[in-house]
Amino acid sequence: MTYGTNIDAxxxxxxxxxxxxxxxxxxxxxxxxxxxxxGLPVSRPAVSQHLxxxxxxxxxxxxxxxxxxxxxxxxxxxxELRDYFDRFWDIALSAYQRSLEGGDA
Amino acid sequence: MTYGTNIDAxxxxxxxxxxxxxxxxxxxxxxxxxxxxxGLPVSRPAVSQHLxxxxxxxxxxxxxxxxxxxxxxxxxxxxELRDYFDRFWDIALSAYQRSLEGGDA
DNA sequence: GGTTTAATTAAGTCTTGACTTACCAATGGG
DNA sequence: CCCATTGGTAAGTCAAGACTTAATTAAACC
Numbered sequence: 632m633t634y635g636t637n638i639d640a641x642x643x644x645x646x647x648x649x650x651x652x653x654x655x656x657x658x659x660x661x662x663x664x665x666x667x668x669x670g671l672p673v674s675r676p677a678v679s680q681h682l683x684x685x686x687x688x689x690x691x692x693x694x695x696x697x698x699x700x701x702x703x704x705x706x707x708x709x710x711e712l713r714d715y716f717d718r719f720w721d722i723a724l725s726a727y728q729r730s731l732e733g734g735d736a
Numbered sequence: 737m738t739y740g741t742n743i744d745a746x747x748x749x750x751x752x753x754x755x756x757x758x759x760x761x762x763x764x765x766x767x768x769x770x771x772x773x774x775g776l777p778v779s780r781p782a783v784s785q786h787l788x789x790x791x792x793x794x795x796x797x798x799x800x801x802x803x804x805x806x807x808x809x810x811x812x813x814x815x816e817l818r819d820y821f822d823r824f825w826d827i828a829l830s831a832y833q834r835s836l837e838g839g840d841a
Numbered sequence: 842g843g844t845t846t847a848a849t850t851a852a853g854t855c856t857t858g859a860c861t862t863a864c865c866a867a868t869g870g871g
Numbered sequence: 872c873c874c875a876t877t878g879g880t881a882a883g884t885c886a887a888g889a890c891t892t893a894a895t896t897a898a899a900c901c
Contacts, residue, residue, distance in 0.1 A: 723811050866878090871874085
């Protein structure tokens with residue numbers, strides 16, 4: 632029924648398009664806040680706030696390098712989301728097949 | 737870079753917890769609006785509005801049966817989301833491995 | 842130690858949207 | 872036909888949150 636404890640937070644964190652854009656960019660490789668903001672149509676503080684949300688949802692991790700902070704996606708979180716939809720797919724598919732069998736023979 | 741045309745709408749639709757709860761219940765099998773609302777802490781109009789959003793995001797489909805309307809998940813949408821995270825996982829994993837190799841040998 | 846670079850935090854604005862109650866539309870059965 | 876059931880629509884409220892600019896912390900380099 633519930634697919635994981637933090638799944639709710641993860642989905643809420645990925646709802647806003649800008650935030651998912653950040654997440655997708657980080658999937659390709661670690662980036663600093665500045666580099667991230669340079670490729671996005673929002674200010675750096677906005678990016679910072681999004682990163683805070685992603686981090687508290689367990690989707691990204693932070694590493695400090697001098698005055699920079701390097702963010703990267705947490706592979707475990709991605710795996711969890713992938714598994715969520717794998718299970719979801721199984722459930723939906725079997726429900727669909729059930730509906731075909733018992734449906735309107 | 738972009739993983740699908742409607743992915744943005746799908747993620748925004750699944751952000752709100754109530755809406756994802758609806759989606760999860762529908763994955764287990766088709767339900768009417770009333771049955772759906774009976775198991776949720778919100779009013780029937782609220783459920784109706786969520787279903788409208790889910791439907792316009794292509795996540796659920798509607799079928800009429802008398803005065804009832806039966807909603808069910810669209811398996812194609814689930815497959816698309818699953819594929820999204822499959823690809824995401826590949827990308828994040830290879831980026832992670834790259835970072836291990838070149839990182840701090 | 843001062844300055845520059847990098848980023849988070851504070852404060853405030855303004856839209857969005859999740860929810861409510863009340864009303865309307867449509868189907869089906871007596 | 873009328874009424875009951877079911878669900879969608881309208882209208883309005885209210886909080887959340889996605890942004891902005893301005894101020895603050897923190898590290899590195901001279």
